[in-house]
Amino acid sequence: MAIKFGRPLQRSIGFTPIEPEARDAQTPALDLTVRMRRNRRADWTRRMVRENVVTTDDLIWPMFVMDGDNARQPVASMPGVERLSVDLIAREAARAAALNIPCIALFPYTNPSLRDETGSEALNADNLVCRAIRAIKKEAPDIGVLCDVALDPFTSHGHDGLIKDGVILNDESVAVLVRQALVQAEAGCDIIAPSDMMDGRVGAIRKALDHAGFLDVSIMAYAAKYASAFYGPFRDAVGSAKTLSGDKRTYQMDPGNSDEALREVALDIAEGADMIMVKPGMPYLDIVRRVKETFGMPTFAYQVSGEYAMIMAAVQNGWLDGERAMMESIIGFKRAGCDGVLTYFAPRVAEKLKHQS
Ligand SMILES: NCc1[nH]cc(CCC(=O)O)c1CC(=O)O
Numbered sequence: 639m640a641i642k643f644g645r646p647l648q649r650s651i652g653f654t655p656i657e658p659e660a661r662d663a664q665t666p667a668l669d670l671t672v673r674m675r676r677n678r679r680a681d682w683t684r685r686m687v688r689e690n691v692v693t694t695d696d697l698i699w700p701m702f703v704m705d706g707d708n709a710r711q712p713v714a715s716m717p718g719v720e721r722l723s724v725d726l727i728a729r730e731a732a733r734a735a736a737l738n739i740p741c742i743a744l745f746p747y748t749n750p751s752l753r754d755e756t757g758s759e760a761l762n763a764d765n766l767v768c769r770a771i772r773a774i775k776k777e778a779p780d781i782g783v784l785c786d787v788a789l790d791p792f793t794s795h796g797h798d799g800l801i802k803d804g805v806i807l808n809d810e811s812v813a814v815l816v817r818q819a820l821v822q823a824e825a826g827c828d829i830i831a832p833s834d835m836m837d838g839r840v841g842a843i844r845k846a847l848d849h850a851g852f853l854d855v856s857i858m859a860y861a862a863k864y865a866s867a868f869y870g871p872f873r874d875a876v877g878s879a880k881t882l883s884g885d886k887r888t889y890q891m892d893p894g895n896s897d898e899a900l901r902e903v904a905l906d907i908a909e910g911a912d913m914i915m916v917k918p919g920m921p922y923l924d925i926v927r928r929v930k931e932t933f934g935m936p937t938f939a940y941q942v943s944g945e946y947a948m949i950m951a952a953v954q955n956g957w958l959d960g961e962r963a964m965m966e967s968i969i970g971f972k973r974a975g976c977d978g979v980l981t982y983f984a985p986r987v988a989e990k991l992k993h994q995s
């Protein structure tokens with residue numbers, strides 16, 4: 639029998655007494671005090687007892703910015719995601735605002751000719767991200783703009799910090815990241831999101847922002863960020879996949895660890911983070927739960943590029959119902975304790991919620 643989603647098949651159970659002849663005479667009713675299925679029997683009962691819901695307020699939409707005018711480029715490993723030129727990003731930001739999405743996150747595809755050993759383009763006040771922020775603020779002044787702080791889209795080696803003799807330097811990198819954060823705040827960024835996993839960068843950035851008068855610029859710390867295989871498609875999108883030498887295991891966390899995530903989060907809170915992020919998302923929902931229960935902070939997770947790619951690949955093969963898999967993945971984040979999710983599905987989720995109400 640074909641089972642239709644959302645359509646109760648057995649309307650009568652628990653509603654009206656089941657006709658005796660409808661019951662198999664051979665099967666006497668079980669003597670059950672509790673029947674869990676009563677609360678699931680109809681759409682209205684399911685809605686009544688539902689513990690978690692997704693709203694557009696839960697969404698942060700990551701976007702990829704590139705050079706050019708009215709230009710777009712599909713990201714092959716992320717079906718449905720494109721790099722967009724600044725003018726188109728501003729238009730998408732306006733669409734996001736119209737969809738009631740509270741915040742967008744910006745990631746640049748930096749021209750390879752502008753990448754160097756120290757990621758100097760990150761400090762250019764007229765770089766892609768800064769131009770995009772200004773264009774967005776003009777076209778959609780009421781939407782929040784979040785910017786990554788890390789050097790990987792700007793360095794020739796693809797690492798998030800400065801490198802010397804194969805070692806990623808901590809304190810020297812933090813000094814550059816602080817300057818990157820100031821450049822972005824100056825351009826109008828609302829939320830600085832350090833994703834580099836250097837020690838002490840949240841405190842250093844907070845101090846510098848305050849000193850420069852950016853008291854209202856927030857920090858969302860990528861506090862528990864793991865050295866993950868699920869970032870692959872993102873590195874295609876920002877063009878660091880080819881350039882990355884080695885891996886990021888000396889600064890991003892070991893996937894085997896959980897207590898360590900709590901120490902990372904505690905430090906970032908002490909250093910002044912306003913919001914906390916766990917990354918990746920779906921394979922790390924246990925971390926989200928522990929972080930939320932331990933600290934009670936505004937807690938976010940990043941459903942990263944590989945998670946998106948994984949679902950989309952199955953959808954393209956006809957193996958999954960895309961809409962349902964998408965919505966189910968997002969409510970999983972809510973159930974785990976997230977206040978919001980960075981997700982490439984954001985516009986599609988928002989469209990779906992709009993048509994639902
Ligand atoms: N530090 C940069 C950064 N910021 C967000 C992501 C990944 C996001 C995604 O996969 O969607 C990465 C990649 C990385 O750390 O290598």
Ligand SMILES: [Mg+2]
Nearest residue numbers: 835836837902
């Ligand atoms: Mg840390």
